[in-house]
Amino acid sequence: xxxxxxxxxxxxxxxxxxxxxxxxxxxxxxxxxxxxxxxxxxxxxxxxxxxxxxxxxxxxxxxxxxxxxxxxxxxxxxxxxxxxxxxxxxxxxxxxxxxxxxxxxxxxxxxxxxxxxxxxxxxxxxxxxxxxxxxxxxxxxxxxxxxxxxxxxxx
Amino acid sequence: xxxxxxxxxxxxxxxxxxxxxxxxxxxxxxxxxxxxxxxxxxxxxxxxxxxxxxxxxxxxxxxxxxxxxxxxxxxxxxxxxxxxxxxxxxxxxxxxxxxxxxxxxxxxxxxxxxxxxxxxxxxxxxxxxxxxxxxxxxxxxxxxxxxxxxxxxxxxxxxxxxxxxxxxxxxxxxxxxx
Amino acid sequence: xxxxxxxxxxxxxxxxxxxxxxxxxxxxxxxxxxxxxxxxxxxxxxxxxxxxxxxxxxxxxxxxxxxxxxxxxxxxxxxxxxxxxxxxxxxxxxxxxxxxxxxxxxxxxxxxxxxxxxxxxxxxxxxxxxxxxxxxxxxxxxxxxxxxxxxxxxxxxxxxxxxxxxxxxxxxxxxxxxxxxxxxxxxxxxxx
Numbered sequence: 001x002x003x004x005x006x007x008x009x010x011x012x013x014x015x016x017x018x019x020x021x022x023x024x025x026x027x028x029x030x031x032x033x034x035x036x037x038x039x040x041x042x043x044x045x046x047x048x049x050x051x052x053x054x055x056x057x058x059x060x061x062x063x064x065x066x067x068x069x070x071x072x073x074x075x076x077x078x079x080x081x082x083x084x085x086x087x088x089x090x091x092x093x094x095x096x097x098x099x100x101x102x103x104x105x106x107x108x109x110x111x112x113x114x115x116x117x118x119x120x121x122x123x124x125x126x127x128x129x130x131x132x133x134x135x136x137x138x139x140x141x142x143x144x145x146x147x148x149x150x151x152x153x154x155x
Numbered sequence: 156x157x158x159x160x161x162x163x164x165x166x167x168x169x170x171x172x173x174x175x176x177x178x179x180x181x182x183x184x185x186x187x188x189x190x191x192x193x194x195x196x197x198x199x200x201x202x203x204x205x206x207x208x209x210x211x212x213x214x215x216x217x218x219x220x221x222x223x224x225x226x227x228x229x230x231x232x233x234x235x236x237x238x239x240x241x242x243x244x245x246x247x248x249x250x251x252x253x254x255x256x257x258x259x260x261x262x263x264x265x266x267x268x269x270x271x272x273x274x275x276x277x278x279x280x281x282x283x284x285x286x287x288x289x290x291x292x293x294x295x296x297x298x299x300x301x302x303x304x305x306x307x308x309x310x311x312x313x314x315x316x317x318x319x320x321x322x323x324x325x326x327x328x329x330x331x332x333x
Numbered sequence: 334x335x336x337x338x339x340x341x342x343x344x345x346x347x348x349x350x351x352x353x354x355x356x357x358x359x360x361x362x363x364x365x366x367x368x369x370x371x372x373x374x375x376x377x378x379x380x381x382x383x384x385x386x387x388x389x390x391x392x393x394x395x396x397x398x399x400x401x402x403x404x405x406x407x408x409x410x411x412x413x414x415x416x417x418x419x420x421x422x423x424x425x426x427x428x429x430x431x432x433x434x435x436x437x438x439x440x441x442x443x444x445x446x447x448x449x450x451x452x453x454x455x456x457x458x459x460x461x462x463x464x465x466x467x468x469x470x471x472x473x474x475x476x477x478x479x480x481x482x483x484x485x486x487x488x489x490x491x492x493x494x495x496x497x498x499x500x501x502x503x504x505x506x507x508x509x510x511x512x513x514x515x516x517x518x519x520x521x522x523x524x525x
Binding site: 163166167169171174176198199200202214285292295296297298299300301302303304320321323 | 453464465466467468469476481482483486487488489490492497500501503504
Binding site for chain 2: 085126140
């Protein structure tokens with residue numbers, strides 16, 4: 001079912017990434033990469049998973065050309081972290097446009113909103129692994145509460 | 156003055172105590188609200204010559220929020236009076252030194268500079284956190300509503316809401332979860 | 334800025350000795366009409382004296398009327414009141430209608446109106462039956478048994494619906510519709 005890609009050490013990770021193009025598994029499934037240490041051997045495994053959001057999808061959002069502002073009339077603020085966190089990877093990176101399916105302008109706006117929410121410290125658990133995660137521990141003036149005004153977004 | 160009249164007088168001019176929670180509030184918006192209650196402007200009996208101001212207990216002043224990068228743009232000026240005695244302090248530096256000072260100055264500056272201002276400020280009680288002495292808290296009979304809602308952090312939202320929240324972006328078929 | 338108001342008498346508008354309750358005493362005691370017999374500026378005053386003055390004096394026996402001609406000077410109305418006030422009013426070039434209106438004003442007021450600074454612009458002689466306002470008036474009875482500070486009492490009154498709440502609402506609606514559709518399919522199958 002799942003292809004087992006065994007690599008001896010972390011130095012072989014690059015070879016694994018190259019090997020992805022000749023994966024023997026069916027290519028059209030969402031995968032999650034698992035990392036295991038077995039007898040001094042680091043094992044990377046691409047496991048097929050069902051999309052965790054498949055059950056909870058809103059119907060109008062399943063169509064292409066969906067946009068929360070134009071289709072649903074949502075006025076998203078930077079405090080709507082439950083919505084904004086869907087456009088973000090687990091390390092706080094914005095998802096690219098080919099995945100979010102937004103138009104150029106909306107993608108820029110959503111990016112700005114995500115930045116606002118992150119600067120205001122409202123999504124501290126979606127951060128790179130080296131992050132301190134607590135907005136109160138930030139350096140200098142960044143540790144104090146701040147909010148943003150959405151009308152300052154230019155596009 | 157008859158006894159009933161005297162009681163009437165006490166009731167009308169009674170000083171009430173209000174409490175105001177500063178968490179995630181702009182100090183300058185809040186200053187307008189606090190000032191209204193301090194000076195008694197919210198009362199129908201208000202007149203500049205009668206003394207009808209209330210007490211306001213302001214808590215959690217450490218948690219105030221400023222818009223955008225105002226923490227580094229707002230500057231507090233002080234001059235000692237000696238040559239070269241001018242100093243400029245950024246809002247965040249002042250807030251780090253004394254977490255009640257930004258709020259206090261906001262309220263002070265929102266009022267007109269007259270002889271009454273110092274006495275009005277004596278009725279303002281500021282606390283950096285929510286630890287208020289019991290004898291003050293017993294007086295409080297009203298809470299002032301804040302102009303802004305407190306935003307909720309993603310890691311403080313309960314698990315049930317997180318799991319049941321509808322999704323509007325689905326991953327494409329060939330996506331590697333990260 | 335003029336400081337003319339500094340030496341002005343100040344007080345509240347007040348009817349002297351509850352005037353008008355039960356009986357009315359006209360507060361105007363004397364009125365003096367000064368005019369010139371041949372100057373044009375006194376023309377209206379002369380007309381008034383000729384046509385209406387006798388009637389006015391007959392109608393108001395309590396008011397002493399003096400008429401004082403004087404050469405080449407402006408026509409003037411002077412009223413003297415029961416409280417000792419004296420009001421001087423120039424009637425230069427006024428018509429007789431205007432003068433009768435001015436005299437009517439002098440007659441009905443209870444002292445010189447311009448000689449007092451009002452301490453407050455509001456005043457009540459008869460306070461309301463409910464009593465004056467107190468801070469405890471119209472307070473919700475819930476306020477007695479809540480502990481302060483709390484989060485509910487701190488929130489603003491009208492919070493507009495956020496995008497998050499709207500999305501949840503839409504999702505609930507979708508689920509309901511799906512449920513209905515599922516029921517219909519079941520019913521169809523039963524019918525078959």
